[in-house]
Amino acid sequence: DAGITQSPRHKVTETGTPVTLRCHQTENHRYMYWYRQDPGHGLRLIHYSYGVKDTDKGEVSDGYSVSRSKTEDFLLTLESATSSQTSVYFCAIRRLAGETDTQYFGPGTRLTVL
Amino acid sequence: KNEVEQSPQNLTAQEGEFITINCSYSVGISALHWLQQHPGGGIVSLFMLSSGKKKHGRLIATINIQEKHSSLHITASHPRDSAVYICAASGGGADGLTFGKGTHLIIQP
Numbered sequence: 001d002a003g004i005t006q007s008p009r010h011k012v013t014e015t016g017t018p019v020t021l022r023c024h025q026t027e028n029h030r031y032m033y034w035y036r037q038d039p040g041h042g043l044r045l046i047h048y049s050y051g052v053k054d055t056d057k058g059e060v061s062d063g064y065s066v067s068r069s070k071t072e073d074f075l076l077t078l079e080s081a082t083s084s085q086t087s088v089y090f091c092a093i094r095r096l097a098g099e100t101d102t103q104y105f106g107p108g109t110r111l112t113v114l
Numbered sequence: 115k116n117e118v119e120q121s122p123q124n125l126t127a128q129e130g131e132f133i134t135i136n137c138s139y140s141v142g143i144s145a146l147h148w149l150q151q152h153p154g155g156g157i158v159s160l161f162m163l164s165s166g167k168k169k170h171g172r173l174i175a176t177i178n179i180q181e182k183h184s185s186l187h188i189t190a191s192h193p194r195d196s197a198v199y200i201c202a203a204s205g206g207g208a209d210g211l212t213f214g215k216g217t218h219l220i221i222q223p
Contacts, residue, residue: 031208033210033211035210040215041215042200042213042214042215042216043157043200043202043211043213044213045209045210045211045212048208048209048210050208056208056209058209058210059115059212090157092210099164100162101144101145101162101204102147102159102162103147103159103210103211104159105149105156105157105158105159106156107156108156108157
């Protein structure tokens, strides 16, 4: 499982409140990713990081911000949650080893915005 | 932007049948990934392909770079193979994967 944990695993919040999701890895991988998974859309990239303090936007970044102040933690923040952000959020790390390029996913966070 | 299409969206088969799931993509890639997700479960990487064919147990994945097409095959299918199978394309840079919408597979005993 590449030592990836996500917290919280479940959260219910109200529209307009800020929410921060945490992804923690124990193997010092350089690349980390936040995806959301929705019925009918599948998995989509929100933001990614290619090193400490190095981040960039993905396909569905509006309404989200990220921070990576140390290698092991990648935080996803919803500044003001909306109902459209109700989703399951997955963090992933990318393991590069020789010709192998594999992403390993965390267990997911189910977020409900009321 | 790469478009990744999977077919079929849903597939129900009997135990023991040979299963094929298809994936096509619109733009050249560095690698094609196959992932598995059980109901309520996490996402597990099955294969990463840049060319040819890979086999792991009863699972076989192939890719045709010229045709921009990949297939995932399951031989001697079993109810425990019931899951969503997702293909995803990697462009090779630091940015993440582009996913198909998944194939929901049910294997009936």
